[in-house]
Amino acid sequence: MERLGALLRSIRTEWGLSLREVKDRTELLAKQWGSPRYASSFSHLAKLELGRHDMRVSTLISLSHIYSKQPQTLVDACLPPEYHAPVLDPLEGPNTTVLITEGRLYERAERILPMSGPPPNVPENTALIAGDMNSQRNRYRKAILGRKDRFLYPMIRPGAIITVDTHQRAIASHKEWTNEFDRPIYLLYTRNGYVCSWCQLTEQGTRLTVVSHVMAKLDVLSLIYGKDVEVVGRVVAVSMSLES
Numbered sequence: 001m002e003r004l005g006a007l008l009r010s011i012r013t014e015w016g017l018s019l020r021e022v023k024d025r026t027e028l029l030a031k032q033w034g035s036p037r038y039a040s041s042f043s044h045l046a047k048l049e050l051g052r053h054d055m056r057v058s059t060l061i062s063l064s065h066i067y068s069k070q071p072q073t074l075v076d077a078c079l080p081p082e083y084h085a086p087v088l089d090p091l092e093g094p095n096t097t098v099l100i101t102e103g104r105l106y107e108r109a110e111r112i113l114p115m116s117g118p119p120p121n122v123p124e125n126t127a128l129i130a131g132d133m134n135s136q137r138n139r140y141r142k143a144i145l146g147r148k149d150r151f152l153y154p155m156i157r158p159g160a161i162i163t164v165d166t167h168q169r170a171i172a173s174h175k176e177w178t179n180e181f182d183r184p185i186y187l188l189y190t191r192n193g194y195v196c197s198w199c200q201l202t203e204q205g206t207r208l209t210v211v212s213h214v215m216a217k218l219d220v221l222s223l224i225y226g227k228d229v230e231v232v233g234r235v236v237a238v239s240m241s242l243e244s
Helices: 002-015 019-033 042-049 057-066 071-078 103-112
Strands: 140-144 161-165 186-190 193-201 207-211 221-224 229-239
Touching (some): 057 071, 140 229
Antiparallel strands (some): 161 229
């Protein structure tokens, strides 16, 4: 609760209020709203700012109203940093298929995959999405598959939006997967642009082979690793329209 306490203290200081004045305003709200639960004592407010007390819902509502903040702003300050992890989630989902409209799973899906808005225009070549190109500190990048990038067609079609984990750049060995559905997919950068595909390294680690889906009927592409091709990262999510 230290982050919440620091936030409350900074807001109060910015507003030029003392703790006693904030206490008086909560009491005024409690009287106006007809419930004493919206009032907070001086000691309770002081402990909140020191991170020594949990926030009651009624107090959250009062303080967000007093400081003209959305309640979610104060709630976010209560969350652990790991809450916003883009992909990793130790909690399991439901036992049945359900529509997700809010909460942690919806927020996680929104961060990984675009779930709203019109479908983007499909470019000729695979490209990083403009909003991510300047996000150098962002571990996860998004790209759109171009019309000419058909290495994994029809499994992944042109126009698909992929999320790439740039921290996973090592090529997995055959021992780490058993079938094409589990086989890692990578976003590669070659002299001819970006390519989304399976790949494998030679035992010497000097050449990288770009492997296509058998139905794509494309020739195997062998490149010099580190010179002709660089691994951007491993594809961890795909958003794709099933409409023709």
